Amino acid sequence: MPIKIPEDLPATRTLLDENIFVMTEKRALSQDIRPLHVVLLNLMPTKIETETQLARLLGNTPIQVELEFIHTKSHESRHVSSNHLGKFYQTFDQIRDNKYDALIITGAPVEQMPFEDVEYWDELCEIMEWSKTNVYSCFHICWGAQAGLYYHYGIQKRDLEEKLFGVYPHQVERSSSILFRGFDDTFMVPHSRHTTIKREDIEQVPTLKILASSPQAGVFAVSTEGGRQVFITGHAEYDPHTLENEYLRDKKLGLPIHVPYNYYEDDDDTKPIRMTWRSSANLLYANWLNYIVYQTTPYDLEKIELLKEFKK
Ligand SMILES: CC(=O)SCCNC(=O)CCNC(=O)[C@H](O)C(C)(C)COP(=O)(O)OP(=O)(O)OC[C@H]1O[C@@H](n2cnc3c(N)ncnc32)[C@H](O)[C@@H]1OP(=O)(O)O
């Protein structure tokens, strides 16, 4: 939450220069408060796990968040019961007339096929198009980020020689980015993917800013100015055991997989897991919700405007 202090207190200038959110008295007096409306497009087969992971992070703020769930109607999920979907999920058709403060598009294990071969690609394109006018800030995760960068900006994903699999050190590249306010010089994030987005391809698009990256894992966070679109290539939301589950699954199937990098003590899979990304995951989601969404979304959701990047 922002701190409210007199505008002429010496600390105000110092904190503003440090990228700490300071609210002037005038703004504080005029701020209207209401719950945030967030919708989660869950493309993961492990839907319940993903709901839990993201709800945990979104719940770590003093802001009230009303979280809704949608799934695709053009792909029938095989790994979650229709009972669960029927009880907790809607389809896009049921929410398309609504406006939201935020949309999260999750990852999906479809990165090795062309986007157009994914059964729900057309539906996802429709949702991404809708997000430009009906959502204040859209947060894309892993394959969701690749899909968003491809759909909105024509950026292709590239195959990696081997699966990027483990927990990697990252650095903030733009210290003025409010999304990374309060981050340590080095922070850890899990990655688990066979494909990547190249820095050179992102740098071709003037409206996209690279906010954080990793020497081994490459670009991590990209956004438009102001953050109405955020693209995150890793899985900050993963639980301590998620990578282990993927590792054991692939080993059992005889797939080429190495011990997840920097995950077990001494990189030894008989030793305990070291959870080194929890605090940065919490901070990333708290910063996004607090600063990018809550402080700038219109009080009246009907006033959400088309993203300026797409205005003619
Ligand atoms: C790059 C990223 O974004 S990483 C994020 C993705 N990570 C994960 O999904 C990790 C967890 N997933 C898993 O461990 C595995 O997918 C499992 C164990 C749940 C299922 O594996 P399998 O049974 O071998 O695969 P299966 O062929 O059933 O397909 C798995 C999922 O891929 C997706 N999928 C596969 N083919 C298609 C396709 N043509 N179109 C759309 N989705 C597809 C679906 O989401 C499917 O699950 P769902 O039907 O429940 O939605």
Ligand SMILES: N[C@@H](CCO)C(=O)O
């Ligand atoms: N994280 C995913 C990558 C596949 O897209 C998995 O291991 O299932």
